[in-house]
Amino acid sequence: MQLPKQVQIKEVGPCDGLQNEKTFIKTSDKVEFINRLSETGLDYIEITSFVHPKWIPQLADAADVLKEIKRKHSITYAALVPNIRGLERAIEAEVDEVSVFMSASEGHNKANINKSVAETFPILKEVVNEALAAGKTVRGYISTVIACPYDGYTQPKQVVRVAEKLFEMGISEVSLGDTIGVGVPTQVDALLSEMLKSFKAEQLAMHFHDTRGTALANVVTSLSRGITKFDSAVGGLGGCPYAKGAAGNVATEDLLYLLHEMGIETGIALEGIQQTALFIEGILGRTLSSKQLAIVRKEEDSCQTL
Amino acid sequence: MQLPKQVQIKEVGPCDGLQNEKTFIKTSDKVEFINRLSETGLDYIEITSFVHPKWIPQLADAADVLKEIKRKHSITYAALVPNIRGLERAIEAEVDEVSVFMSASEGHNKANINKSVAETFPILKEVVNEALAAGKTVRGYISTVIACPYDGYTQPKQVVRVAEKLFEMGISEVSLGDTIGVGVPTQVDALLSEMLKSFKAEQLAMHFHDTRGTALANVVTSLSRGITKFDSAVGGLGGCPYAKGAAGNVATEDLLYLLHEMGIETGIALEGIQQTALFIEGILGRTLSSKQLAIVRKEEDSCQTL
Numbered sequence: 158m159q160l161p162k163q164v165q166i167k168e169v170g171p172c173d174g175l176q177n178e179k180t181f182i183k184t185s186d187k188v189e190f191i192n193r194l195s196e197t198g199l200d201y202i203e204i205t206s207f208v209h210p211k212w213i214p215q216l217a218d219a220a221d222v223l224k225e226i227k228r229k230h231s232i233t234y235a236a237l238v239p240n241i242r243g244l245e246r247a248i249e250a251e252v253d254e255v256s257v258f259m260s261a262s263e264g265h266n267k268a269n270i271n272k273s274v275a276e277t278f279p280i281l282k283e284v285v286n287e288a289l290a291a292g293k294t295v296r297g298y299i300s301t302v303i304a305c306p307y308d309g310y311t312q313p314k315q316v317v318r319v320a321e322k323l324f325e326m327g328i329s330e331v332s333l334g335d336t337i338g339v340g341v342p343t344q345v346d347a348l349l350s351e352m353l354k355s356f357k358a359e360q361l362a363m364h365f366h367d368t369r370g371t372a373l374a375n376v377v378t379s380l381s382r383g384i385t386k387f388d389s390a391v392g393g394l395g396g397c398p399y400a401k402g403a404a405g406n407v408a409t410e411d412l413l414y415l416l417h418e419m420g421i422e423t424g425i426a427l428e429g430i431q432q433t434a435l436f437i438e439g440i441l442g443r444t445l446s447s448k449q450l451a452i453v454r455k456e457e458d459s460c461q462t463l
Numbered sequence: 464m465q466l467p468k469q470v471q472i473k474e475v476g477p478c479d480g481l482q483n484e485k486t487f488i489k490t491s492d493k494v495e496f497i498n499r500l501s502e503t504g505l506d507y508i509e510i511t512s513f514v515h516p517k518w519i520p521q522l523a524d525a526a527d528v529l530k531e532i533k534r535k536h537s538i539t540y541a542a543l544v545p546n547i548r549g550l551e552r553a554i555e556a557e558v559d560e561v562s563v564f565m566s567a568s569e570g571h572n573k574a575n576i577n578k579s580v581a582e583t584f585p586i587l588k589e590v591v592n593e594a595l596a597a598g599k600t601v602r603g604y605i606s607t608v609i610a611c612p613y614d615g616y617t618q619p620k621q622v623v624r625v626a627e628k629l630f631e632m633g634i635s636e637v638s639l640g641d642t643i644g645v646g647v648p649t650q651v652d653a654l655l656s657e658m659l660k661s662f663k664a665e666q667l668a669m670h671f672h673d674t675r676g677t678a679l680a681n682v683v684t685s686l687s688r689g690i691t692k693f694d695s696a697v698g699g700l701g702g703c704p705y706a707k708g709a710a711g712n713v714a715t716e717d718l719l720y721l722l723h724e725m726g727i728e729t730g731i732a733l734e735g736i737q738q739t740a741l742f743i744e745g746i747l748g749r750t751l752s753s754k755q756l757a758i759v760r761k762e763e764d765s766c767q768t769l
Contacts, residue, residue, distance in 0.1 A: 158648065158649055158652050158684075160649070169769075173769050258769060298769050300769050332769075334769045336769060339724070341720075341721055341724040342464065342683050342725065343464055343725045343726065344724070346464050364769060367676070369720050369721075369754050369755065369758070370673070370679055370714075370717045370720075370721075370753075371679055371720075371721055372676075373676055373679070373680045374679045374680040374683045377680045377683065377684070378464075404754060408676075411675065414647075414676075414677075415676075415677055415680070418647040418650070419647050419649045420649065447676075448673070448674065448675050448676040448710060451710065452675070463475075463479050463606050463638075463640045463642060463670060
């Protein structure tokens, strides 16, 4: 198997991971969570979102979180921004990088940001322009790259079109999200095959949800296509924790196990990630879905098995 | 991606899946479980084990289960046999196929059947001889093909040696088990690369446990190597449900989702498997780990997510 020697993991637990949690999380707990993540060897943490608190009350303390965390120079602390107002708050809070987001499909884009795909571009263009003017790099999330809960399968060419528009604006990387976690390796392969006609592998990150248990299989397919950047969330946080297709982002610790066991370096300590996942699990008071956590939790026993 | 068009799934839920469950399951419930499985399109079901009841009390009713199930001609009903006494009981119960089992590693073989690998061969040879004389086909399970809980990593050449011995005895197929669910695609690829020097893909089945979430990734790697037979258990039954590394066999419904979505035919109805998984979950009174069941259980909801 032809695989990259090194992979960068972008931890999205504090933002994409927590945004739909119903348990109110204190600012001090978020700060502690991020500080612990900062000690694991990660060099990129998406820590919050500067959306209007009306939309995501859980992240209303975005500016306070940024102010209170212990920042390390080796780490890029990023935040989502939906519009100019959010960007201004993010810049004021001295975030390192901002991320804009939209969907490849009309249905999800409409549901998520109440605009058509075409209407979204000028809004993001203004945000990206101002972010670049303020000296920030910009990441672009494209959601529903495999399928949309409203529109069905997404055509790879539609993802290419959206990515082209975002790169024209001046973003440095797109993260391709299988938002509802339906993707399988053949679909990921087809998507990347199309994407890599227009973009380099290093311009792309993959963002898998493990709703149907296919996330790690999709990671391996992406690796075989030369992709070296992956988003994940400790504990498998994220997604719609209370909804159909509950599983969230691929768990950072499960991804680390896979990569390390395949001889791929990440610079991140599995043990530290596991402990941080147990910490946030305790705060949330619900059992997180990652496989590595299940192993850590259980006691030794002996069984007859094939 | 080069993939086979059709795959055979061998359902091991009633045997490998239930053998370590602490909840006592009534014979009538096992019979109902198997009868429901028989209606899903499966053509192979491993239904019980003729080991001494002292070792696996849960399967002490092996003969009764075989007598009471509604058998379909299109389905091979198989059972494990550890020795001549077990084989005789299995033949008397008119099983269609028997399976013998041993480990590739000394440590697990010793722990599981209290013999060295070398000491195991003559015992199995006698069983296989008598089974073939009685007109039964014989399947051979090789456990710990990736790693052993006692001896660490298993050398692919050791798996080849054990498989050669089993095929010399006259078995028709080996099932290669990643018993403790530690395998990753590079290791599966290396194992199959070695195995396929000596054997044809159609002589091999893969038996993955999903302890670390890598089972489906390992399936995809196996498919790319031409493997067309996989063992799985509805609901992800099996493994050591109460032990470290809890997750059991790869769940049949998760495997079906992957295969069908990749355009690979199985002849099995996902819906029927899901319903049967819910049935046995109800009998066991514990939540099974499969992703498809989590989706079936949850209600629709809406979330902000990437």
